[in-house]
Amino acid sequence: MFLQKYKKIKDFAQATIAQCHQTGYVTSIMGRRRPLPRIHARDQQLRAQAERQAVNFVVQGSAADLCKMAMIRIFTAVATSPSLTARLVAQIHDELLFEVQDAQVPEFAALVRASMESLPQAQALQLQLQVPLKVNLRVGRSWGHLAPLQEALDPRLSSSP
Template identity: 40%
Template sequence: MYSLKLDFQQIELRLLGHLSNDEALIRLFSDPDIPDIFNALTAQWLGKSVETVSSAEREQTKRVVYSIMYGVGREKLAEYLKISVDNAKAIMASFLVKFPAVGNFTKSCVDFCHKNGYTLSLLKRRRLFPNIHSNNYTLRAQTERQCVNFCVQGSAADICKVAMLGVEDVLRENSHLNARLLVQIHDELLVEVADNHLSAVIDLVKSVMEERELLTSFGVRLRIPIPVSISTGKKWGHMVPVQQDDSKC
């Protein structure tokens, strides 16, 4: 038997493009020929060619983007980048000027939470945030960042759960294939498959997970593709990539 690992690539980053409906991000994430998403994103933000993007600039972009998504404050961003808090604030503001729909998205998440006391994932799962009305500024600000984080991470979890159902259904429909879904770990699905059915199962499961219509039964169509990377091996600890032709993390 083979172990098969299928991993949604940069699902939360790509969901930021979908949720914000930022046209520049959608174009970027929809281009299958971009070898490195963060290099391309950095070049677009800083107005330079991809070839001239330094590793430090790429890392800065990653830190800024994930700070926005994960609710990291400018103080923590400054610590990550080893710069002053004022510089961190300016860098984050610069990114949001270049990609204004991202800022509008985060503001809409916070405004919705202030109004309703909760926020929603892509498939309308609800999380309560009672501290959104706290008189304690620090606690309230932390909660505002958390509500944005839930919109993104909760939506990624939605997709993973629906993908699990889709994979389970397609394997059941193709019961002649000796394979079974074992578990979900974060953005990965782990499948066990017989050696002689490996190629067929890879094609089948990958097509389900990458289907843009995956969420249509819930009234959602993804604006961006979310590619899946695949690794296989005889042991979980010794997996080998099957194909790595998409953007690196």
């Protein structure tokens, strides 16, 4: 059902696997290379595993590349800002966790959204993604108590009593 709805995903996976069979490696969006020598294995299970790893690396490795680019943009913006003092606490896969003063949340949230959602148009990197990046922002006193940004800024939007 998923592949019927998103037909280009199957094309992407097949093209990635074919390229890996041809070269023996795959690359992320920023050019990081992962060799997969088992792509040529006679054992079908080993070959199938390498094919799955090829597609997975391109997707997850590219997501990591984009996340790192966003971290650099955000760090640079905070370092040059006369008012922002936010700091990165952790990166968990494709999530970034920042510590931000309450008064700075709206400004910092706008910076994060703009930085991350504009990555597909990173002309300096000759990067042009076909799919828009959407960022979900959450805020709270601790990692375990995060709520969507709009609800946190305006409690009237919260669905809980």
